[in-house]
Amino acid sequence: MTKRTLRLTHIFNLVLLTALVSGIAGASPAIESATIRSTKSGDWSDAKTWEGGAVPPPGAVVLIRPGHTVRFDTTLEKPVRALHIGGTLSFARDRDTVLSAGLIRIQDGEETSEDGFDCAAMHMTGDGPAMTSKAALEVGTAEEPIPAGIRAVIRLTYIEGMDKANFPALVCCGGRMDLHGASMGRTWTKLKSPVAVGDRSARTADYTAGWRPGDRLIFTATDAPQLFGRDDEDGKILYKTSRHTTHTEERTLKRVDTPPEEGYFSILVDRPLDFPHEANESFAGVVANLSRNVVIESADPDGVRGHTMYHRNSSGSISYAEFRHLGKKGVLGRYNLHFHLVGDTMRGTSLVGASFWDSHNRWLTVHGTNRLVVRDCVGYRSLGHGFFLEDGTEVENLFDRNLAVQALRGGKLPDQILPFDRNDGAGFWWANSKNAFTRNVAVEADQYGYRFEMTTDGGFDPVRSVRQPDGKKARVDVRTLPFLRFEGNEAHAMRRFGLNLGGTQGVASQEDLDDYSAGKKTSLRNDVGGVGPDARHPFIIRDFRAWKSGWPVHIGSPSVLIDGLTIHDSTYGIWRCRMERHEYRGLDIRRVDAFAIYNPWGMSKEADEGKDDNLDPVDDQPPVTMVTEARLGELGRLVVRGVSLDSGVIRKVAVNGVEARSLRGGFAEWEAVLATLADVSEVAVEAAAEDEAGNREKTPHRLAVRRIGL
Helix, strand or coil, rough: CCCCCEECCCCCCCEEEEECCCCCCCCCCCCCCCCCCCCCCCCECCCEEEEEEEEEEEEEEEEEEECEEEECCCCCCCCEEEEECCCEEEEEECCCCEEEEEEEEEEECCCCCCCCCCCCCHHHHCCCCCCCCCCCCEEEECCCCCCCCCEEEECCHHHCCCCCCCCEEEECCCCCCEEEECCCCCEEEECCCCCCCCCCEEEEEECCCCCCCCCCCCCCCCCCCCCEEECCCCCCCCCCCHHHCCEEEEEEEEECCCCCCCEEEEECCCCCCCCCECHHHHEEEEEEECCCEEEEEECCCCCCCEEEEEEEECEEEEEEEEEEECCCCCCCCCCCCCCCCCEEECCCCCCECCCEEEEEECEEEEEEEEEEEEEEEEEEEEEEEEEEEEECCCCCCEECCEEEEEEEECCCCCCCCCCCCCCCEEEECCCCCEEEEECEEEEEECCEEEEEECCCCHHHCCEEECCCCCCCCCEHHHHHHCCCCEEEEEEEEEEEEEEEECCCCCCCHHHHHHHHHHHCCHHHHCCCCCCCCCCCCCCCEEEEECCCEEEEEEECCCCCCEEEEEEEEEECEEECCCCEEEEEEEEEEEEEECCCCECEEECCHHHHHCCCCCCCCCCCCCEEEEEEEEEEEECCCCEEEEEECCCCCEEEEEECEEEEEECCCCCEEEEECCCCCCCEEEEEEEEEEEHHHHHHHCCCEEEEEEEEEC
């Protein structure tokens, strides 16, 4: 780490401690193993770094004390029981490393008990951090990732006697957790031309920079999936997962050819493909890379799996890391990767280019957390929903250009917050639409590509405590909140729904199918009950594309403007929508088996009388900015980058009064360059946006940029 490296630390007010408020309880037995503490900074493999003059043996409890920086420079195939990081653990960048442990906890202080690993003390009233932690895990940093050709592995290993519901685990309790592998040009790309059965080579639309021989690839299905399977004995329709009939294929990369002048890029895989994969200018399958050189994994995928968590007041970010064989099946809160009740305390935290695959409990869970940036990630095969916003309070998060493949039926979790959620397999699932979904692709999910669900079924109250533009919270019926932005998304090879916005749960179980066959009104069960945004703040869906799917678009919410919709080669087109205050523009519906617009639900009496039957969208909400990166540029200049979100068009972004330049489409991504002094150790930064309607951000992103070493 150089003296000129910069860090982002958020500035907020002190807040009060409170008890843990969600189902993350369950203390495990106290540690009986001897604790080995660091005595100074140094290498892990150096006996002088540790008390007693010996490197920690397998089964030990290890404490890196505050103020000490230990470089992890070795391979631990046999695990330590627990590693408590009160100082800094930084992985070596010049050699392969493997760290095996039952628990890794990043938290200030010298506490080494396994009790409270769930960070109960980190749960606080309000949304600002009460402290600045110096505890840190660095598996690479944003400025200095683990370089290509070097592997860093964290192997979460169950140890007998630990609580199987909680361990093994990697948990950040108000500290900093940075996981950064070698960057890739694209983590997934569309096919440039069709791939036939028996082919081993494929042309891709984007240059696969950073892809290496030996990487694990998937080619997504492009065939229309089977809607139902049938039992051989009694002929009843059964629910089967997409995995049983999948045409998505796994292969190993053998070679990436030098980009030719013709404008396409070529890859070669280890063995011929078993299925055709469609590609033309309008509709193309995807090839995605699951491999990264920074890996977090379970030691025994068939045994007790691990999970990872960030708690409130934590910091750090993730780029190009691989999360595999994680998630505890059927256990609430123990997900592949989990942002737990973070509130606003990690505003601008970015999760870029990660891969999540073979998860037994979702890919990414965002719970009670606002203003994250999730971009260019690949999710492949999860039990339950994939990219999941948990309780209906999450707002202003950005999901941009992510790929979700095979989110499979997982079943309800014990004591889950929203009782109506069946966890039956959505690529993207949310209960509060005030978030941004842009340029994502969903493939072969069991039930939904994209799903908004919120109901009063069973007496559930959809009025939730939600962050407002001024930073305060208010109780709001979240069914009435429109998208921050929903644009450029796609679903293909979907057995059932491409986009289900507040509609029926559909024919997801044998009970539903029996009711459906008997003519019962299953399509009216568990929807938003006719409640939605008003005519001036409708759901706006821009440029949605669905192909080779069962029910491409199904909408149960009123007040919807669809501006650009392509449906191709599917069973239905626009299926059983509640056509109350709906407007449709730019429809392109071709090659559907049933009617293009099929069996709309009845409108309300007021709509039938002509009241509120036209939309009049207005942009009266302020935009949202998030600083995602700050680094020292040439001549001492401070380069600040970030993203901005708005339902309309952003006119400008300013950082400390300096106007930023747009890097992509109306300040969706931007950069500002500030003059600073070489000997200044800390610079206060404030970023805010203004849209063309004149709305100005009420809560700018304020943070302190610190230069390490001064």
